[in-house]
Amino acid sequence: VYSCEVLGYRAHLSVIIGCVGIRIPQMFARLGLLARSSSFGGTGMLQQARGVTSYLPSPGDASSQTVTLIPGDGIGPEVTKSVVDVVAAMGAPITWERFDYLSGSEGGKVPRTSVPKEVLDSIRRNGVCLKGTLFTQLDTNNTNTQSLNVQLRKDLDLHVNVVHGYTIPGLNTRHSGLDIVVIRENTEGEYSGLEHEVVEGVVESLKVITYEKSLRTAQYAFEFAYLNHRKKVSAIHKANIMKQGDGTFLKACREVARNFPRIQYEEVIVDNTCMQLVTRPQQFDVMVTPNLYGNLVSNVVAGLCGGFGVVPGGNIGDGVAVFEQGARHVAKDLTGQGVANPTATLLSTAMMFRHLKLAGFADRLDAAVLQVYKDGDKSALTPDVGGEGTLMRFTEAVLRNLEIRENKTD
């Protein structure tokens, strides 16, 4: 059975396996970053129905777009290679502007403590970037330096971090029926980097919350919910303890909620949120959070949906977007073994395609990746999801699924 969510109502079609099916595409170009992709996939025996238009591009939309690529540390280089191969095989109009040297760790590259200007300029110029995670030294003598990932977010003013965790058919997890989006403030809060030792043995760390940034985070969350036809936004906070700080955040959320009366709004304390997430996660839809809680909550969501290898995400600001794995882990222990899971980064690439108005490519990529899980062939799945395969085998399976689609159109 195939189902699509189109303009808020479902169209169900029964399909007899092995025969021709009809694929009904989204009827309007979704301006949001994501679309439900669970409706696609299948045996590969699909034909495009005549007379149904997918996406109406503007003249020139097919011309090549330049995207900044930062492979990063740990499993980053292997995973981004997989992405580059897949994008090339699809023939997508992407030109990569690569910065392989950028690293926060020692593995053969010169570790950086600040993001070079040329990288920032490239991202600002191109407007879009795909990256792996950059390692952060845990005990550096210069305690004022922040993680490269954090610096990037601040320098580019990437307002929010979006993580989309959903149940992947064929992937065995303890909970099913999940489709949660965590929208997290990305530049302030506990990540202000303002710390000092008052007297010996006493450290103060400043958490900064501003109404302005809370407002834009809340605004983004509700716009996202509205454009993606989501029903509820939950604000996650600890305002019973941090009355002024998180209180400000909540004030902003309530303000924005007033402008979206059709979207349900609720507030949940962060510790209760985590408890609810492990007992009844299906109750959550879109979650909006300040920086730190967002980090924890998005990792819990990622864990519930299959781990950091499968959950996609992105960071977005004014005129600039950086796509990467939803849950950012360098995974030093997996580095160089060829078993890293590229799913998360591939799905983030699909999100990137949609952002670049290459929605057709996005749909095909999503479908091809999810098909690997549906097919359930363990030799093509990586160990983190219970498979016995490798990154290469997974990538090959995705490429095979893509070829099938390309061969079958008239």
Add this chain to the structure above:
Amino acid sequence: MQAASAAALPSLAPVMGYATKTFEATLFPGDGIGPEIASTVKEIFNAARIPVVWDEQHIGKTPDPRTNSMVTRENLDSVLKHKIGLKGPMATPIGKGFRSLNLTLRKELDLYANVRPCFNIPGYKTRYDGINLVTVRENTEGEYSGLEHEVVPGVVESLKVITRKASSRIAEFAFAYARENGRQKVSAVHKANIMKKADGLFLECCREAATKYPDIKYEELIVDNACMQLVSNPTQFDVLVMPNLYGDIISDLCAGLVGGLGLTPSMNIGLNGLALAEAVHGTAPDIAGKNKANPTALLLSSCMMLRHIGRKEDADNIQNAVISVIAEGKWRTADLGGNSATSDFTKAIIDKLE
């Protein structure tokens, strides 16, 4: 670097004499279902022939000027005197101008460690199996310092304070607790890649404590990774030691993994090794007085209290009885999916006692 002096370390050694003769303990029945579950505890302690003399204390209805809270001076002095106490769920009094109950208890008794063992109760199935971990949470500083101010309109600064003194104390406690209770590993949870100085100091103290306990394995985990690991593979964890905020979130997450706050025991360690065990669930006013409440959390907490004073056999006796009744499935309260009355559940436990 000066390590915390020995005098500041918790006394986990049995409170003098409590293991062998009659002892006194403070009991706060609390509100809502509090009084009924507290009576269950008394009944069971009686049936198990535990020589306790309960000093029942009730929170005041109006603020006590000596403490600036509903918690009276007598309440506090009782716990300070007996060094152990058991607290039922309490309703939060509404109003301004006085300190909250929990804040008062915490500050006056210097309750610096919150300890919550989380284990799957056989027979009560959750989506997670084989969990047997303990969360140890620093309870006095960190993000809960209550220091906030509005710098300019629309910009708020909240202070997170981490001190060597408090971090060493909690780290030492975690390792001592691990050794005392036969645990193999302590994992420190932190975000020192972002909060380098604050969480960095916390980690430093944990590492120092680890060197004094070479028999116990030590590891460090970034808090977001810890969260992910807890929901995908929680059986890898043993003892988790954390600063205040992460501890709050993670201990509730762990409670969720094994069945919720209604089953979770909890104990707070304070000044000079005093211990206040508590039920962390709510007062459930809708079922109060109807003989429907589940006393498991309070019972398991009382077992923690007994262990703290060296009465391990008594603790095991009661705990095993509770667990086997739940495992059998014949007598279960509504929240566990059964329809037994509290009194029947209690009687079944008493029948199981040695």
